[in-house]
Amino acid sequence: MSTIISSDITPEQTVPAAELTKENLYGFLGLCDEKPPVLPQDxxxxSTHEVQKxxxxxxxxxxxxxxxIGAHDDYETLxxxxDHRAKQSEPRPE
Incomplete structure (x- = not known):
């Protein structure tokens, strides 16, 4: 099993590559200051305000x-x- 090793950590702090999640990888590489948002399945x-945020x-x-990786796809989903909610809130012609 391969491991990810950085020069800033000791061998005891290595993370097995198979267990490395996107969040751990980004934190490990110092590419973000906060955890990336996790979109719920549904x-x-x-609320619309929460989706906007x-x-x-x-x-x-x-x-x-x-x-x-996947941020663009998440953005398209949101x-x-x-758009779907905006169309649902439009008045329907009778």
């Missing part, structure tokens, strides 16, 4: 020098959800 449980956060993440 966005319907979130997530969308803004992911957009800022994409604007970083080293955006997380924008699609906001």
């Amino acid at each position: 966005l319907t449980g979130l 997530l969308c803004n956060r992911v957009f800022r993440e994409m604007d970083a020098d080293f955006p997380r 924008v699609h959800e906001l």
Whole structure:
């Protein structure tokens, strides 16, 4: 089994590569100051305001020098959800 080793840590602090998550990798490499947002499987449980906040956060993440893998896909998912909600709230012609 391979491990990820950095010159800043001792061999006792190595992380088996198979157990390395995206969040651990980004923290390990120092590419972000905070944990990346985790989108729930079902966005319907979130308020529109919460979806907007997530969308803004992911957009800022994409604007970083080293955006997380999947950030663009998450952003598209959030924008699609906001568009869907906007269409649902429009008055329907009778």
